[in-house]
Ligand SMILES: Cc1cc2nc3c(=O)[nH]c(=O)nc-3n(C[C@H](O)[C@H](O)[C@H](O)COP(=O)(O)OP(=O)(O)OC[C@H]3O[C@@H](n4cnc5c(N)ncnc54)[C@H](O)[C@@H]3O)c2cc1C
């Protein structure tokens with residue numbers, strides 16, 4: 001591993017000042033489950049590590065009438081134990097629960113999953129389906145950007161030097177809104193998504209879909225929001241015809257690669273199937289009410 | 291520059307020096323001579339290095355030694371009472387749930403964490419919880435029998 005200088009600031013301002021005044025190439029660390037492995041492969045110059053887990057607001061999640069404010073460095077084990085959050089955003093909790101093993105979830109965070117920006121990251125589609133916003137903190141102050149714009153390419157995000165992800169905010173969903181996330185992996189556990197789909201559905205009192213968001217993962221360089229798939233669901237009662245249209249829309253939006261985990265054709269097909277199934281689960285949950 | 295770290299391991303206060311780039315696994319094994327915790331992969335995949343850090347089961351190969359500052363760590367060395375094996379350790383022996391033994395410390399630590407969180411897991415729950423503990427020898431059947439028997443015995447004892 002490269003030589004490291006390690007700091008664990010206790011406030012956001014201190015973290016930003018460490019990052020902005022850094023003389024070494026700097027890295028923010030949340031759980032370290034991606035970063036420590038990446039650093040083991042580096043053999044070049046020393047790095048500055050700013051561990052943000054000692055900053056209280058970065059490791060807490062609070063649910064209020066306005067929605068969810070999620071500390072990006074909160075570990076998935078603590079996040080998935082939150083029944084109040086699971087009740088509101090079952091799909092996002094499912095996605096966090098799929099990351100690695102129990103041990104990996106004991107460190108891995110949703111913020112790290114998002115910033116690392118792997119095409120197959122499980123929580124990114126679920127964040128997008130839930131309209132999540134990134135609050136970014138830097139020396140120049142704060143800015144906000146939607147998750148679907150935050151990730152800019154394979155392993156790339158829009159953070160400038162000296163900036164860090166300070167929180168992830170999900171506005172309170174409308175009544176009868178619920179989400180679901182499904183992924184396909186060749187094994188039953190401990191594997192990386194070959195395709196993933198997250199769907200959030202809002203129903204009216206009669207069970208007609210009045211709003212939806214559909215996001216897909218592992219089938220393009222970044223997770224994608226697919227408005228055409230959402231449009232196919234809106235106005236329907238999630239009948240086969242509407243689901244088939246949504247499925248066709250995500251297959252069309254996908255631009256997958258072929259690798260040893262699956263061919264492009266297979267991925268394009270599977271992402272459609274997952275979208276149908278996730279839409280049905282989300283609608284069932286939305287129908288069950290709060 | 292080496293960092294000075296103060297932490298608690300198995301309820302005892304411990305101080306050590308380490309390079310910030312050293313993992314907790316390296317520190318435990320090389321700096322502190324606590325070689326019960328094993329290295330299988332060094333990349334989070336096998337669970338041989340499992341320890342409990344501030345109440346969460348983690349891979350010590352994915353934690354930096356410096357992150358232990360002010361923390362509380364439980365390793366396999368703390369599982370047995372001084373001269374008596376823990377029920378889980380006994381059950382692993384009774385069911386012959388090990389061959390080479392490299393995965394065993396990680397599995398014992400993980401099983402203890404599982405049963406603390408869920409004293410009556412179904413077999414499926416136990417298998418999912420322990421999916422990050424790989425074993426190249428046993429085929430898992432005996433491990434799962436030992437885990438389920440440990441759970442039953444610990445429930446009777448409680
Ligand atoms: C065995 C194993 C299995 C895995 N399985 C899965 C899986 O099934 N699905 C999946 O999606 N991922 C998986 N991963 C990858 C990884 O665990 C996740 O991406 C995890 O969510 C990363 O979170 P972290 O807190 O550990 O991030 P870190 O490693 O701390 O950080 C990741 C990246 O984000 C940056 N970063 C972190 N926090 C911030 C911040 N607040 N502001 C700015 N930048 C930041 C870091 O600089 C780094 O570049 C697996 C990893 C391992 C080791």
Ligand code: FES
Nearest residue numbers: 330331332337351
């Ligand atoms: S050595 Fe840590 S998970 Fe394999």
Ligand code: FES
Nearest residue numbers: 389393425426427
């Ligand atoms: S007994 Fe050899 S790896 Fe499990």
